[in-house]
Amino acid sequence: MSWSIEFLPLVSWPILGGLAAIGALLLLLLLWRSRRGALLRGTAYALLLLALANPHFKKEEREPLNDVVAVVVDDSQSQAVAGRTTRTAELQQELEKRLRELPNLDLRVIHSSSAADNPDRDGSFLFTDLAKGLADTPPERLAGVVMLTDGQVHDVPKTAAELNIDAPIHAIVPGKKNEFDRRLKLLAAPRFGLVGESQTVELQVEETGGRPAKPIALTIKRQGEDPLTETVTPGEKVSIPVMIDHAGANIVEIAAEVDPEELTGLNNRTVLTIEGVRENLRVLLVSGEPYAGERTWRNMLKSDASVDLVHFTILRPPEKQDGTPINQLSLIAFPTRELFQEKLEEFDLIIFDRYQRRGVLPLAYLDNVSRYVLRGGAVLVAAGEDYASPLSLFRTPLAYVLPAEPTGRVINEPFKPKPTDLGERHPVTRDLPGGGEKPRWGSWFRNVEATPNDAEIVMEGAEGNPLLVLAERGEGRVALLLSDQAWLWARGYEGGGPYTGLLRRLAHWLMKEPELEEEQLHASSRGQTITIERQTIKDEVEPVSLSGPTGDTRSVTLKESEPGVWRAQVNVSEQGIYQVSAGELASVVTVGNANTRELAAVTASDEALKPVLDETGGGSYWLGRKDGEADEMPRIVMLGSSKMMHGDDWLGLHRRDAYRVTGASLYPLFNGYVALALLLGLMALAWYREGR
Structure with missing residues (x-):
């Protein structure tokens, strides 16, 4: 219960002020002229103004309100190192226990994570989450704020006034001063590189803790290759050349030597992906003779801007003798030596279109082509x-790499090309437009019968015989199309077919373009969701391993979404680089910021929080473990208003004495007959005084 005086003026306060000013001037004039009764007149006028102010005696019924203390728990990524998560949980439990023992105090626990509820967040935003958590709490009830954090906070206000908090802010740090840690920092990393050329990655090893820098080992590991080791000095910029061996993702892992005394080795390692691109795909097309489908290959290859095509058609074989003088021939001589010996390795793909052994290419040159395949080249025989x-061609040295042996039989009857069971899953023939169990494609009329040898049959033709056969030989690839009538699809016969898509996929598979690899693992992200896609020709796939930026690893089971493609989606809470692996396959995906601030600095510090702590009267307490023992939790003391709210072994909370009014009564003090009697009495006295 509380008593107080409250005014309910009958006129507005500006009018009362104006009347009071006029009365004061008149009273001064009367006093200056020494008029009798001037004080009595002034008193009567003051009582009149008091009556207009209408004073009341107010009695309030009050209900005391508990003070509120906020405990902000830092659940960011940097808290996951050096056992801080466990230590923070212990401190939180002890702190909550002590706060609940204090009378008239309500506890509000606020958890702040790096990016669980905000994909765009990069760092620890404790003050942002504090403001959200106290949005329904009046400032006059807040007794104080206690933060359980390593001090790596990225939204510290410049002044405490920006927080609209009139209470002490304290920080309990689950760490030790001058912690040692080593970090690998990328300064420049290329995203793309030309195949066959080297790209430079610039990086620097940083150390904290005040230790003198000593040379350490830096390990560079590329997928499928033995690791390389270099010696570097922390603090110095290092340039590392990376060779781009193939098109698509070239995954490079760089790791700095882990010191036994450092906080964590998680930030000693980085994984980056450099996309290899070919400057130009050089293709050599050799047509054995002119025929209706000769230009189908040429037009398809010329339509691809990334292909440099060299095309020769043998118009006049050596056995042709028609008596035409040599000087009257306009044919271009076939540069066999230049193409098949001197510059053979410069081509990414060689196509033999209806070519047969007619003495144009010596067998030694065809043997060169066979060796070219074994060393990583690609050959397609139509x-x-x-x-x-x-x-x-099977009766030449090229037979060593060809994937099927002809039986000598040619089937000349209409048939519709159809993917095999393997072809339904193979990236070359999977999901071709108009395909399915009953393809809506036009017919072909010729299929060469052949027996596959250690090869994959992805399309079948007449009588179920192989039509498209693929194989890997040595480090290279070879394909055999056992029909010369793909041009019928190009002409739209019986509705045509996907000749452009099929021939382009076939050429790019031979040249090892990554999107057409039979076994491929890919990961992409959108927000906090990672989509993992496995491309395979197998009937079943094993679970993949997903490694996060803080070292946690989980197994993910994929489900078949379409023939040859298995997918899964995983929701994650941390920002940074995630690595997906399945056997020898690997992929890297970035969620949020790859170089997240959470792992940029993981050593505990109170420097960022110190200005706000000092301004509000709060303090910082280092409660990391020392030699197996934990520092003692400071005492909690409730104080009135004070500029200093902390000590070496205690932290203070502001006692607010807040309340809620449940009822109020008003009693008028100066109205009715009493006020009228006083006014009339004073006026009578003034007249009497002036009349004497």
């Missing part, structure tokens, strides 16, 4: 009747 004849 065969017609020539492949079944005695002059077939």
Whole structure:
């Protein structure tokens, strides 16, 4: 219960002020002229103004309100190192126990994470979450704020006034001063590089803790290769050349030597992906003779801006003797030595279109092509009747790499090309437009019968015979199309078919373009969701391993979403680089910021918080473990208003004495007959005084 005086003026306060000013001037004039009764007149006028102010005696019924203390728990990524998560949980439990023992105090626990509820957040935003958590708490009830944090906070206000908090802020740090840690910092990393060329990665090893810098080992590991080791000095910029061996993702892992005394080795390692791109794909197309489908290959390859095409058609084979003088021929001589010996390795793909052995290419040059495949080259043979004849390419040294042996039979009857069971999953023939169990494609009329040898049959033709056969030989690849009538699809016969898509996929598979690899692992992110995609020709796939930026690893089971493609989606809470692996396959994906501030600095510090703590009267307490023992939790003391709210072994909270009014009564003090009697009495006295 509380008593007080409250005014309920009958006129506005500005009018009362104006009347009071006029009365004061008149009273001064009367006093200056020494008029009798001037004080009595002034008193009567003051009582009149008091009556207009209408004073009341107010009685309030009050209900005391508990003070509120906020405990902000830092659940960011940097808290996950050096056992801080466990230590923070212990401190939180002890702190909550002590606060609940204090009378008239309500506890508000606020958890602040790096990015669980905000994909765009990069860092620890304790003050932002504090403001949200106290949005429904009046400032006059707040007794104080206690933060359990390593001090790596990224939204500290410049002044405490920006927080609209009139209470002490304290920090309990679950760490030790001058902690030692080593971090690998990327200064420059290319995103793309030309295949066959080297790219430079610039980085620096940083150390905290005041120790003198000593040379350490830096390990560079590329997928599928033995690791390389270099010696570097912390603090110095290091340039590392990285060779781009193949198109697509080139994954490079760089790791600095882990010191036994440092906080964590998580930030000693980085994984980056450099996309390899080919400057130009050089293709050599050799047509054995002119025919209706000759230009199909040429037009398809010329339509691809990334392909440099060299095309030769053998118009006049050596056995042709028509008596035409040599000086009257306009044909271009076939540069066999230049193409098949001197510059053979410069081509990414060689296509033999209806080519047969007719003495144009010596067998030694065809042997060069066979070795070219084994060393990583690619050959495609589009065969017609020539492949079944005695002059077939299979009767040359090229047979060593060809994937099927002709039987000598050619099937000349209409059939519709169809993917095999393997072809339904293979990236070359999977999901071709118009495909399915009953493809809506036009017919072909010729299929060379052949027996596959250690090869994959992805399309079948007449009588279920192989139509498209793929194989890997040594480090290279070879494909055999056992028909020369793909041009019928290009002409739209019986509705045509996906000739452009099929031939382009076939050429790019031969040249090892990454999107057409049979076994591929890819990961992408959107917000806090990672999508993992596995491309395979297997019937079943094993679970993949997903490693997070703080070292946690989980197993993810994929489900088949379409033939040959398995997918899964995983929700994550941390920002940074995630690595997906399945056997020898690996992929890297970034969620949020790859170089997140949470792992940029993990040593405990109170420097960022100190200005706000000092301004509010709070303090910082280092409660990390020392030699197996934990520092003692400071005492909690409730104080009135004070500029200093902390000591070496105690932290203070502001006693607010807040309340809620449950009822109020008003009693008028100066109205009615009493006020009228006083006014009339004073006026009578004034007249009497003036009349004497």
